[in-house]
Amino acid sequence: MTDHTCVRCGAVTPPHDVVSVASPDGGFRLLCSRCFNTEMAHLADVGAFEHPEFTPVRLPDSDGLEHEFHFRSLLFGDQLSLEAFELTSGDEDxxxxxxxxxGDPQSDPFELLGNLVQKVKRALAVRHLVEHAGNLEVAGTTVRGRIEWDSRENGRLPCLVIDGKRVDWTDFGAMLMAFEGWQFRIELVDPSDEA
Structure with a gap:
């Protein structure tokens, strides 16, 4: 992954800490999250907003494997978004x-961090896929994950991220064949909600 330069402060910034912001001329500017938050605080008239920075943490999943989470905060006017994410490399970006x-932009960011870490721990405690005879299978009758763009499909089909791993749409379809004849319910949930 290529680092980017923030057009406001000139900092060389990794891709996970860059925000593409629309400009009045119809173009886009790349800002680091700190500069993005500074601009948003000014536009939203959020006084005394301080850009929080957090140290990455390592948390175990249900199998005892540790995952390193990095954090990013983005101010969206009347809300502060705090994100926890793993950095991956290669084709699995x-x-x-x-x-x-x-949360509220005036709330204690470390309290939000504590709540987010608890959310991460709850999610890591559950496995939705298991490996059986070299193949992935649905562990129970509920699967939770995230829908992502699949560049291999040019936007024709999504890929899924389940248990932190990329799953191609066709592979997921093959897993569902174990439930042929069953009914299903799809519920789409905002990333900030509890899934």
Whole structure:
């Protein structure tokens, strides 16, 4: 992944900490999250907003494997978005766990962080897919995950991220064949809600 330069402060910034912001001329500017938050605080008239920065944390999943989570905060006017995410490399740049929590911009960011870490721990405690005879299978009757863009499909089909791992749409369809004849219910949930 290529680092980007913030057009406001000139900082060389990794892709996970860059925000593409629309400009009045119809173009887009790349801002680091700190500069984005500074501009949003000014536009939303949020006084004394301080951009929180957090140290990455390592948390175990239900199998005892540790996952390193990085954090990013983005001010969206009357809400502060706090995100926890894993950094992945290679073809799986859309893989990895990602979580979000929304809060009041004037709230204690460390309290929001504590709530977000608890949300991450609850999610990591549950496995939705299991490996059996070298193949992934649905562990129970509920699967939770995230829908992502699949560049291999040019937007024709999505890929899914389940248990922090990329799952192609066709592979997921094959897993569902174990439930042939069953009924299903799809519920789409905002990333900041509890899934």
């Amino acid at each position: 859309r893989a990895g766990f990602r979580f979000q929590l929304l």
